[in-house]
Structure formats: structure tokens, C-alpha cells
Amino acid sequence: MNSLMKVLITGASGFTGRYLIKHISEKCASAKNRPEIYGLYNSSKPKSSESCRFIKADICNVSEIEDLISSVKPDYIIHLAGERRGSYEEQFRLNAVGTVNLLEAVRKHCNKSRILVVSSSAVYGYAGEMPISEDNPLRPVGAYGVSKAAGEMAALSFTRQYGMNITVARPFNLFGPGQNEDFVTGKIVKYTGEIIAGLRESFDLYSLDSGRDFVDVRDAVRAYWDIISSPVFEEKCRGEVFNIGSGDAFTVRDVIVALEIITSHKITVNLPSEILPEIVPTQKSDITKIKNTVGWVPEYNFEKTLTDMLKEY
Amino acid sequence: MNSLMKVLITGASGFTGRYLIKHISEKCASAKNRPEIYGLYNSSKPKSSESCRFIKADICNVSEIEDLISSVKPDYIIHLAGERRGSYEEQFRLNAVGTVNLLEAVRKHCNKSRILVVSSSAVYGYAGEMPISEDNPLRPVGAYGVSKAAGEMAALSFTRQYGMNITVARPFNLFGPGQNEDFVTGKIVKYTGEIIAGLRESFDLYSLDSGRDFVDVRDAVRAYWDIISSPVFEEKCRGEVFNIGSGDAFTVRDVIVALEIITSHKITVNLPSEILPEIVPTQKSDITKIKNTVGWVPEYNFEKTLTDMLKEY
Numbered sequence: 001m002n003s004l005m006k007v008l009i010t011g012a013s014g015f016t017g018r019y020l021i022k023h024i025s026e027k028c029a030s031a032k033n034r035p036e037i038y039g040l041y042n043s044s045k046p047k048s049s050e051s052c053r054f055i056k057a058d059i060c061n062v063s064e065i066e067d068l069i070s071s072v073k074p075d076y077i078i079h080l081a082g083e084r085r086g087s088y089e090e091q092f093r094l095n096a097v098g099t100v101n102l103l104e105a106v107r108k109h110c111n112k113s114r115i116l117v118v119s120s121s122a123v124y125g126y127a128g129e130m131p132i133s134e135d136n137p138l139r140p141v142g143a144y145g146v147s148k149a150a151g152e153m154a155a156l157s158f159t160r161q162y163g164m165n166i167t168v169a170r171p172f173n174l175f176g177p178g179q180n181e182d183f184v185t186g187k188i189v190k191y192t193g194e195i196i197a198g199l200r201e202s203f204d205l206y207s208l209d210s211g212r213d214f215v216d217v218r219d220a221v222r223a224y225w226d227i228i229s230s231p232v233f234e235e236k237c238r239g240e241v242f243n244i245g246s247g248d249a250f251t252v253r254d255v256i257v258a259l260e261i262i263t264s265h266k267i268t269v270n271l272p273s274e275i276l277p278e279i280v281p282t283q284k285s286d287i288t289k290i291k292n293t294v295g296w297v298p299e300y301n302f303e304k305t306l307t308d309m310l311k312e313y
Numbered sequence: 314m315n316s317l318m319k320v321l322i323t324g325a326s327g328f329t330g331r332y333l334i335k336h337i338s339e340k341c342a343s344a345k346n347r348p349e350i351y352g353l354y355n356s357s358k359p360k361s362s363e364s365c366r367f368i369k370a371d372i373c374n375v376s377e378i379e380d381l382i383s384s385v386k387p388d389y390i391i392h393l394a395g396e397r398r399g400s401y402e403e404q405f406r407l408n409a410v411g412t413v414n415l416l417e418a419v420r421k422h423c424n425k426s427r428i429l430v431v432s433s434s435a436v437y438g439y440a441g442e443m444p445i446s447e448d449n450p451l452r453p454v455g456a457y458g459v460s461k462a463a464g465e466m467a468a469l470s471f472t473r474q475y476g477m478n479i480t481v482a483r484p485f486n487l488f489g490p491g492q493n494e495d496f497v498t499g500k501i502v503k504y505t506g507e508i509i510a511g512l513r514e515s516f517d518l519y520s521l522d523s524g525r526d527f528v529d530v531r532d533a534v535r536a537y538w539d540i541i542s543s544p545v546f547e548e549k550c551r552g553e554v555f556n557i558g559s560g561d562a563f564t565v566r567d568v569i570v571a572l573e574i575i576t577s578h579k580i581t582v583n584l585p586s587e588i589l590p591e592i593v594p595t596q597k598s599d600i601t602k603i604k605n606t607v608g609w610v611p612e613y614n615f616e617k618t619l620t621d622m623l624k625e626y
Contacts, residue, residue: 088413088467092405096463100401125473137450140466141473150409150463153453154401160438160454160592279473 005035006072010059010102011080012039013046015179016118020078020221025051027225038072040081059098062105069105076228077106077115082151084182088143095147096154103158103166114165115155116228121172121213121245121283123149131286134170134241141279152241159239167227167237172245172285175305176217177312185214185255189306192259192267193313202268207275208256211249211282216300220244226296236293245285246298258306318348319385323372323415324393325352326359328492329431333391333534338364340538351385353394372411375418382418389541390419390428395464397495401456408460409467416471416479427478428468429541434485434526434558434596436462444599447483447554454592465554472552480540480550485558485598488618489530490625498527498568502619505572505580506626515581520588521569524562524595529613533557539609549606558598559611571619 007024011017021037028034037052046054057064059081079102083094099117106113122145123138140146152168159166179186184205191203223244227237250258256267290296300308320337324330334350341347350365359367370377372394392415396407412430419426435458436451453459465481472479492499497518504516536557540550563571569580603609613621 088417089410092410092463096409097402097405104401125470135450137448138466139469139473141470143467146463146467146470149466150405150459153451153462154456154459156452157438157454157459160452 004033005076006038006074007035007076007078008038008040008072008074009078009080010040011082012052012054013041013044014080016080016174016217016221018046019176019217020080020224021049021052023218023221024225038074042081059101060093062101065101066105066108070109073110074113077102077113078224078228079115079117082148084144088147091143091147092150096150099151100154103155103164107158107162107164111162111164114228114233115167116224117152117155117166117168118224119152119168119170120145120148121170121285123152123170124283126280127283129282131247131284132243133286134243134289156239165234165238167233168241169224169227170241170243171220172213172215172243172283174217174220175214175309177308179217179309184252185309188252188255188259189309189313192263193310195267196263196265202270204270205252206272207278208253208269208271209251209281210278211251211284213245213247213249213283213285214302214305215244215246215298216305219298219300223290223296226294227290230294232293242290242293243285243287244290245287247285247287248302249282249284250302255306258303259310262303262307262310317346318389319351319387320348320389320391321351321353321385321387322391322393323353324395325365325367326354326357327393329393329487329530329534331359332489332530333393333537334362334365336531336534337538351387355394372414373406375414378414379418379421383422386423387426390415390426391537391541392428392430395461397457399456401460404456404460405463409463412464413467416468416477420471420475420477424475424477427541427546428480429537430465430468430479430481431537432465432481432483433458433461434483434598436465436483437596439593440596442595444560444597445556446599447556447602469552478547478551480546481554482537482540483554483556484533485526485528485556485596487530487533488527488622490621492530492622497565498622501565501568501572502622502626505576506623508580509576509578515583517583518565519585520591521566521582521584522564522594523591524564524597526558526560526562526596526598527615527618528557528559528611529618532611532613536603536609539607540603543607545606555603555606556598556600557603558600560598560600561615562595562597563615568619571616572623575616575620575623
């Protein structure tokens with residue numbers, strides 16, 4: 001008599017969290033023992049859902065996290081919670097110390113659990129025009145990249161020190177339907193929608209030339225699940241890092257041009273008189289490792305994602 | 314009319330800090346304009362000294378550090394302060410956030426200052442038997458190595474983002490006269506002295522086989538000063554990382570054997586019945602880069618340092 005598998009997702013109310021819960025529950029809908037999904041959130045309360053039990057908890061509150069882990073004892077943990085804004089101190093607190101709090105609790109109460117720590121391509125900084133592999137040195141710029149790098153180094157240290165089943169994912173620039181204005185693509189799609197609706201004539205951007213590897217959030221959550229549920233997890237994923245990207249770089253200008261084609265509308269963008277040089281002018285992923293290890297490749301293409309985003313802007 | 318050069322040292326009351334103040338004041342004794350040295354300390358008050366003005370300040374107190382930097386406006390800063398013990402949270406606070414606090418203050422008030430951030434070989438973790446160059450990936454094990462890696466990544470990010478004159482030093486295992494029992498060599502020398510004095514018969518160690526690159530603290534402080542005072546600092550050191558080591562690996566057993574030869578005494582060590590495998594079994598530095606850039610090489614050899622340590626145990 002098997003007990004149900006338990007999956008814990010931190011950052012469950014975020015953009016990625018919502019897609020991840022949907023993906024797991026759909027993917028496992030026909031499974032004999034559908035997993036129980038626990039979704040941790042802190043700031044914004046998610047809409048109630050049949051497929052997930054939401055729990056409010058603060059990743060920085062050690063005893064709260066420990067109580068939670070010791071009572072749930074999840075089999076799989078996908079750690080999305082983090083902070084993209086604020087001071088170094090705030091981002092270290094969430095992205096590095098918060099990750100450690102979670103891992104310490106797992107170490108004490110269910111040290112065989114599989115854990116996927118979701119980091120960011122921001123840890124690479126600028127690495128040239130070539131595709132970036134997981135072996136590239138980490139040269140983050142700014143508090144977000146530095147604190148995410150600290151969090152993933154702590155995670156890999158737990159594997160080295162205690163043999164825990166931890167894997168790090170480094171998603172490149174996520175985009176997808178429902179993404180908000182905090183992200184450049186979310187912002188452009190929203191304002192494009194407003195231009196088409198006649199609500200505005202133009203909008204402001206800082207520059208058009210920075211290149212990024214855009215990956216659909218629906219592809220990314222599939223990658224997270226493919227890694228953590230892989231039959232070769234302990235053998236080939238534990239202690240490893242996996243890039244999750246499209247393998248292509250598109251500029252902000254490419255986003256605008258694609259939207260102009262999709263919508264047949266002219267999109268007017270206002271740029272500053274003096275454009276400052278970008279510290280990270282471009283980034284493109286090498287995704288050979290995840291492809292060869294768990295067989296994941298992205299399925300959505302750039303235009304398809306933008307089209308879907310426009311429908312839901 | 315030149316104003317005096319000002320040198321600020323954080324962690325001034327520590328083992329390295331004391332040697333660094335001594336080195337700078339001796340090295341610059343005959344200089345036309347001897348630099349003013351400011352020594353920051355927090356926990357233990359240093360003995361008063363003619364060559365250094367000591368100031369109590371907490372690196373984690375943002376306004377305290379900002380007031381200090383804005384009033385002193387140091388030309389050179391050598392950042393030694395940090396924490397080797399305690400939880401991840403405590404060590405992140407001192408080693409990462411504390412470093413950021415210092416750099417933020419410098420950015421605001423004297424952004425052309427030269428800064429040497431002293432990190433640690435602990436950021437490398439285990440990298441095999443071969444000499445470790447600065448390009449080796451960072452694989453720290455435990456809170457100290459992870460938090461030091463976070464601190465140096467933050468420092469290098471300030472150079473990338475704001476063009477600040479920051480260099481990172483990675484000292485390997487420091488030893489030297491006056492080192493306390495918190496460090497393995499300090500502990501072995503102290504107990505060896507006590508055995509010779511007839512105060513004890515033996516002492517306990519965890520293992521004899523871990524190999525480390527031992528570098529004399531007097532060599533290390535010379536390296537710090539050679540880097541920060543180099544005429545090629547802005548051109549060849551800024552944004553760079555330098556290993557500071559001997560280029561050799563000695564085991565704990567080698568330390569014991571050397572002390573037996575130096576003292577002509579048998580040293581009895583008690584080991585646990587079961588010796589656990591070391592996560593970092595050995596470490597050895599490649600010091601080509603500092604040699605080629607500022608011409609530094611170590612001058613003390615292993616036996617000389619141990620002999621000097623025994624005199625002052």
C-alpha cells in the first residue's frame with residue numbers, strides 16, 4: 001500500500017508557480033496515485049484550487065519552515081520562491097538564506113527528498129555571444145544575480161556535504177501568457193495591446209538592442225518536472241546544474257517586430273536620447289545537457305508564445 | 314601640497330590585521346608621506362598603536378560604515394573583516410552583506426578608492442590534486458566557503474556595474490606566529506609546546522591526511538600590500554582575482570613530523586577510531602597569476618614558519 005506522493009512548491013502564487021501546479025496536475029491526472037501538491041505562498045494569496053493545497057509560510061522563518069517540512073515530508077520539492085527586487089540584504093535574505101532554511105529543514109526531516117532549486121541565468125552575467133553552457137564561470141551583475149548564485153552554491157554545498165538529492169535549474173528569460181509588467185516582454189505585450197485598443201499611442205523603453213534567450217514558462221515548468229521526476233534523478237541529476245532556455249537570442253527589437261507582424265499594427269516606442277551601454281548585452285543558452293540527460297527540448301516557439309501572450313494581456 | 318594617503322583596514326584586530334598594519338607601517342616608514350592607517354575593529358579592542366588609528370565600527374551597520382567612509386575617504390581599503398563560524402545566516406550577514414555595505418559606502422563617497430576584498434581558498438572546495446588556478450570553478454562546502462564566494466561575487470559585480478577599483482584575493486591556509494587554536498596549525502603548535510614543557514602528553518586530532526596549502530601570514534600581508542599599492546593596479550588588478558598560497562600541499566601529518574624534527578621531541582596524537590572521509594581532501598594553489606602581475610612570491614618556507622610559531626606559542 002503506497003502512500004501518495006507529495007510535491008511541495010515554494011513561490012506557488014507566482015507566475016511560474018501557477019503554471020507548474022497546472023502542469024503537474026494535468027501530467028499526473030491519469031496516474032494511479034495522483035500526487036498531492038502543496039503550494040507555499042507568502043505575500044499574495046492564490047486563488048483556491050482543487051489540484052493544490054495552499055499554505056502560507058515565510059521561507060525566512062526557520063521554525064515555520066521546519067514545522068511545515070516535518071509535517072508534510074514531501075517527496076519532491078521545487079523551490080521557486082525568491083525576490084527579484086530590493087537591496088542586496090533583502091535579496092540575500094530571500095534567495096540565499098531562505099534557500100538554506102528550506103534545505104536545513106529537509107536535511108533534518110526528509111533528507112532523501114528530491115529537491116530542484118530554481119536559480120537564474122542572471123548568475124552568468126555577460127559571457128559573450130556564444131551559447132552559455134553550465135560550465136561557464138559565474139559573473140553575476142547586481143543583487144539578483146549575486147544572491148541567486150549564493151543560493152545555488154549553498155544548495156550544491158548541501159549535496160557535497162550531506163549527500164542530499166539536490167539539483168539546480170538555471171532558467172533563461174521566462175515569458176508567457178499572464179506575465180506582468182515587471183518583465184520586459186510582459187510590459188511590451190501589455191502596451192502593445194493598449195495601442196491596438198486605442199488606449200495609448202506609444203510607450204517607453206530603455207533600449208532595443210539587448211539580446212536575451214526567451215523560453216516559454218510552459219516549457220520551463222515541463223523541464224522542472226522532467227528533471228525532478230526523472231528515473232535517472234539520483235544517478236544523473238543530483239548535484240548537477242541544468243540550463244533551461246531556447247538556445248536562441250532575441251533582442252527587444254525582435255519582440256517588437258514580431259508583435260508588429262502578428263498584430264499588423266505599427267508599434268511606436270520612445271527611447272531615451274542617450275542609450276547607455278548594457279553590461280549584459282546578450283545571453284544565449286546551451287541546452288545540450290538537459291537534452292541529453294532527461295530528453296527535454298522546448299516546444300513553444302517565440303512567435304507562438306507572443307501570440308498567446310497577446311490573447312491574455 | 315599632497316595630503317597624506319589614507320589606508321583603511323577592516324578586521325584590524327584579527328590575526329591577519331595585526332600583521333598587515335605592521336607590514337604597511339614598516340614598509341612605508343621611510344616614505345616621504347607615510348600613509349595614515351585606520352584600523353576598523355568590532356569585537357575585540359586592539360592594543361593601542363602609534364602606527365594605526367583604531368576605530369570601532371560594525372560592518373553590518375549601514376549608517377555607521379557610511380559615516381566612517383564619508384569622513385575618512387580612504388585611498389586604499391583592505392577588507393579583512395568576516396566571520397568563520399556560525400550559521401549560514403550569520404556568515405552571509407558578515408561575509409556577504411557586510412562586504413556590500415562597505416562597497417556601497419565607497420561607491421557613494423570615494424568611488425575611485427582601491428579596494429582589496431580578502432576572500433578565501435574555501436570558495437574552491439575540492440578541485441583535485443592539481444594546483445588550483447583562479448579560473449577553477451567555485452565549489453564551496455559549508456557556510457564559510459559559500460558566504461565568502463557570495464561576498465567576492467558581490468565585490469566583482471560592483472566593478473562590472475560601476476567600474477570600481479576592486480580586486481579579490483584568495484589566500485590559502487594562513488599560518489604564522491601568534492595564530493590561535495581555532496586554526497589547526499595554531500592548535501598543533503600550542504599543544505606541541507605544552508608537550509615539550511611537560512604540561513601534557515598528547516592531544517586529539519580528527520585526521521592526519523588532509524592536505525592544505527599553507528602560506529605564512531607575513532607573506533600574505535605582503536601580497537595584499539603588493540597588489541593594492543601596485544603601479545599597475547587599475548590596469549591589471551581591477552576586477553581580477555589572485556590566489557595567495559605557497560604552491561605546495563602539506564598534510565597535518567607533515568606538520569607533526571616537521572615539528573618533531575624541529576623540536577627533537579616525539580609528538581603523540583590521538584585519532585578517532587573511525588576517521589571520516591574528508592570532503593576536501595587536499596588543496597594546492599597555482600600562484601602564477603600574482604607572480605606575473607605584481608611579482609610576489611612567498612619568502613617563508615614551511616619549517617621556518619613552524620619554527621617561528623613555536624617560539625611564540
